[in-house]
Amino acid sequence: MTFSADLLPIRFRSVGPDVLLTSPFGDWAFVSRDELAALSRGELPADLASKLGARGFVKGQLDRQKLSERVARKKRFLGYGPNLHIVVVTLRCNETCVYCHASRADMTATHTDMTPEIAEKTVDFILQSTSPAVTIEFQGGEPLVNFPVVKHVIDYALERNRAYGKQLEFTMVTNLALMDDEKLSFLLEKKVQICTSVDGPEPLHNKQRVLAGGNAHRAACEWIRKINRRYEEMGLDPTLYHVEALLTTTREALRYPREIVDTYVSLGCRAIFLRPVDPFGFADKTAKTVEYDRAAYHDFYRAAVDHIISLNKQGTQVLERYAAIFLTKILADEEPNFLDIRSPSGSAIGALAYNYDGRIFTSDEGRMIHEMGDSSFQIGDVRTTRYREAMRHETVRALVLASVRETQPDCATCTYAPYCGVQPEHSYLSQGTLFGRMRESSLCNVHKGIQDYLFGKLREGDPDTLSILERWTTVRERAHFLQASAAS
Ligand code: SF4
Numbered sequence: 097m098t099f100s101a102d103l104l105p106i107r108f109r110s111v112g113p114d115v116l117l118t119s120p121f122g123d124w125a126f127v128s129r130d131e132l133a134a135l136s137r138g139e140l141p142a143d144l145a146s147k148l149g150a151r152g153f154v155k156g157q158l159d160r161q162k163l164s165e166r167v168a169r170k171k172r173f174l175g176y177g178p179n180l181h182i183v184v185v186t187l188r189c190n191e192t193c194v195y196c197h198a199s200r201a202d203m204t205a206t207h208t209d210m211t212p213e214i215a216e217k218t219v220d221f222i223l224q225s226t227s228p229a230v231t232i233e234f235q236g237g238e239p240l241v242n243f244p245v246v247k248h249v250i251d252y253a254l255e256r257n258r259a260y261g262k263q264l265e266f267t268m269v270t271n272l273a274l275m276d277d278e279k280l281s282f283l284l285e286k287k288v289q290i291c292t293s294v295d296g297p298e299p300l301h302n303k304q305r306v307l308a309g310g311n312a313h314r315a316a317c318e319w320i321r322k323i324n325r326r327y328e329e330m331g332l333d334p335t336l337y338h339v340e341a342l343l344t345t346t347r348e349a350l351r352y353p354r355e356i357v358d359t360y361v362s363l364g365c366r367a368i369f370l371r372p373v374d375p376f377g378f379a380d381k382t383a384k385t386v387e388y389d390r391a392a393y394h395d396f397y398r399a400a401v402d403h404i405i406s407l408n409k410q411g412t413q414v415l416e417r418y419a420a421i422f423l424t425k426i427l428a429d430e431e432p433n434f435l436d437i438r439s440p441s442g443s444a445i446g447a448l449a450y451n452y453d454g455r456i457f458t459s460d461e462g463r464m465i466h467e468m469g470d471s472s473f474q475i476g477d478v479r480t481t482r483y484r485e486a487m488r489h490e491t492v493r494a495l496v497l498a499s500v501r502e503t504q505p506d507c508a509t510c511t512y513a514p515y516c517g518v519q520p521e522h523s524y525l526s527q528g529t530l531f532g533r534m535r536e537s538s539l540c541n542v543h544k545g546i547q548d549y550l551f552g553k554l555r556e557g558d559p560d561t562l563s564i565l566e567r568w569t570t571v572r573e574r575a576h577f578l579q580a581s582a583a584s
Pocket residue numbers: 501506507508510511512513516517518534535539540541543544
């Protein structure tokens with residue numbers, strides 16, 4: 097196939113009866129199969145030249161200055177440094193989940209609690225990040241199990257940040273079962289964003305997330321409603337300020353796309369993230385019961401998002417997170433900086449994870465691989481490693497090289513490369529190589545299927561659907577969660 101020299105390099109893929117073309121800069125257009133045949137013979141008829149010129153494919157019509165500014169804008173994250181800092185304050189957890197990614201420990205394993213001394217050294221390390229914005233995210237295990245250290249990290253970070261002036265935020269990922277009024281008041285007072293897991297309707301949730309002697313679904317839902325009420329009492333806009341909830345899509349969940357969406361909507365959630373299971377932590381051991389063919393996931397995804405779109409058409413504003421990430425790149429030409437779907441990926445240069453014992457990892461996935469017995473992604477220890485030493489670690493360089501789409505063997509020729517991203521730790525764990533073989537990768541399969549679905553909707557061109565998809569690209573800042581040192 098020889099395309100006209102007047103055109104930028106083109107990648108193409110069938111979408112329905114038409115063919116999608118993409119350029120290296122993220123421009124896209126649909127052409128008919130006859131038009132593709134003409135292009136592939138090196139022809140560029142006038143009508144097609146005009147159509148592709150308007151879509152940014154014709155070299156002579158490009159404004160190089162604007163193009164370089166556009167690339168710089170979308171890659172500006174490269175000039176920052178790690179923004180997200182995941183702090184595992186304990187491995188202990190009060191729930192047992194079939195797909196646990198966190199390599200949890202039993203409630204008796206107090207030796208997996210982070211100490212106040214390690215917590216302080218972790219904060220000291222985090223605040224050295226070159227990123228002007230820093231988010232400290234509490235994870236576990238279950239972070240509420242070691243709440244005194246959560247409080248200590250927050251108070252210590254606020255105090256220390258007076259000298260650094262970072263735009264500081266706190267987030268907690270919790271199952272909420274150990275929440276109480278005192279803890280909640282502290283978290284609200286300190287403006288900590290709260291994120292939880294909801295697997296869908298009560299029977300499904302409780303089957304997958306077992307809370308000894310309790311009802312995990314009821315605990316989560318009661319606290320979600322209560323926290324959302326507290327936000328409203330504080331005068332915060334409920335469409336912007338509410339508990340975020342995450343789904344882990346198991347084999348069992350595939351049967352309930354509409355019910356899962358309805359559960360989220362009934363809880364006041366405005367965003368649903370239809371994440372598939374991944375191979376980290378205990379999910380690997382339980383794969384026989386929770387894993388599935390990715391074709392089944394795509395059926396689930398399409399059914400769930402079709403339902404979400406129809407709810408929007410009836411006036412309920414709710415979005416799917418994967419779709420919003422890709423659409424922000426496709427329609428809004430912006431980089432939403434979601435660390436697993438960008439090039440290079442956010443491993444180490446966008447996020448770091450800190451284990452309870454002070455070890456530093458390139459990502460939470462890298463930490464989970466350590467808990468599975470392989471410490472390849474450890475790049476330091478908060479007690480002994482200096483920030484620059486960690487960031488110059490050879491593993492960091494390898495991860496960056498392995499996650500540049502333009503050099504990744506399969507991504508380099510993929511139509512979706514301008515919008516996509518690879519996660520090298522996932523390739524390492526599932527395929528034994530950082531670079532991965534994307535045509536065999538379950539993660540690539542998910543990314544491809546979602547983009548096929550979205551471009552299918554764009555090709556169909558239903559005006560109501562298009563305006564909903566465009567609305568999903570709107571980014572609304574949640575300024576309330578910025579700490580005073582940066583917000584004032
Ligand atoms: S991960 Fe897969 S879908 Fe994404 S750019 Fe690479 S090959 Fe394409």
